[in-house]
Amino acid sequence: MNTNIPTHAAPRTTADWQAADAAHFLHPFTDFQALARKGSRIITRAHDVYLWDSEGHQLFDAMSGLWCVNVGYGQEALVDAATQQMRQLPFYNSFFQTTTPPAVELAELLAQISPPGFQHVFFANSGSEGNDTVVRMVRRYWDLQGQPERQVIIGRWNGYHGSTMAGASLGGMKYMHAQGGLPIPGIDHIDQPYWIEHGRGMDREAFGLKAARWLEDKILEIGADKVAAFIGEPVQGAGGVIVPPASYWPEIQRICDRYGILLVSDEVITGFGRTGNWFGCQTMGTRPDLITFAKGVTSGYVPLGGVLVGERVAKALIEQGGEFEHGYTYSGHPVACAVALANIRLIRQLGLVEHVREDVGPYLAQQFEALRAHPLIGDTQTCGLMGAMLLCKDKAGPDGAPVAFDASLEVGMLCRGHCFANGLVMRAVGDRMIIAPPLVITRAQIDELMGLIRRCLDLTLADLRQRGAL
């Protein structure tokens, strides 16, 4: 045994961790040099809605990790499920006419909690892989319909569908497309239903209809006989918690129906109770053909993702099928599926979907509305336990809409810095500060969170005044 290699259990200081991290670990979505100069924050443990770093600081995790820890940290039922399954059968594949009990049971349970018409699931390991599966499945569907020219999938600018080639292509993050020759062929985008950006001066619901009709314009531009599907997040997450007007999704549904194109609901964030229903499409009133899921399916305790396949596509794949040439080594991984089962059962047992819909969701909405009185806040939006507040220079300009700060101020990052320094994890997307706390959050914890948010907003305000930006 080589005793010179320290094990992870060896006591190390924060500086040791930071040095080793900078020397070897290429973090996702990170400027490596900038992080190395600053040093990573090392998170060492967590419980309920709280995190602790290597210096012993407590943080309120208002982002559920990365939108995923729906049941909160430290749930023993999930730990036990993983342990037992690892002892019993840590891995077997489902490629060669074999299956495992946890994968079968999870498929069955997902069919139970899914909207009507969903009886089948394809397993992957992440949201990105789920959306790669969507691309292949959608195109396979149209091949089987004898319409192989129906190839184009329409997504939205500032949508997020993951970071693989197909996921990043479906998404509308231009800075991602700029690296690696994206989007891949056969993917197109329409503008997002973001009133602040595209709807100023308009009635919000009228704007919702207008934004949905951009889909119809795009379908007609491409030719309906070439369009395979439309994909969207019920509420855009990574794009800044953009909640569309109520008129938007029903109109999108009407347009998809009219041209016979498949509707894909990317529920990687909005699934498993986040919006106050099991799935966000139920909150928005759509009937998608495919639902991508990941994150909350296991509350992030282990990786798992996939696609819920509605009747129309499932019937074609199964009955007209032949072999669908697609899959992952870990499709239906027994440990991940066992954890997902324990997670979904816990969500049910704790009544978390109802807790969000009837209790903490409306309470958060009320608290966010009250935040609008703060001098920095120009707009707020919530949907279930997702919330956004817009930092602005002036609450209302000549068109009645908030006036943005100069982009060079990076006001969101400034605010995020104050949050981190004061025990709060809140994310910045441009000038939008966003939260998506664990679904187990209580009203008292929302009060605590709002206290932290107000404190950080006040510090940001003082900071901006000192810089002469206000």
Ligand SMILES: *Cc1c(COP(=O)(O)O)cnc(C)c1O
């Ligand atoms: C996070 C996310 C993804 C990608 O999931 P990964 O597990 O990171 O691959 C896809 N779609 C949405 C809506 C997401 O929020």
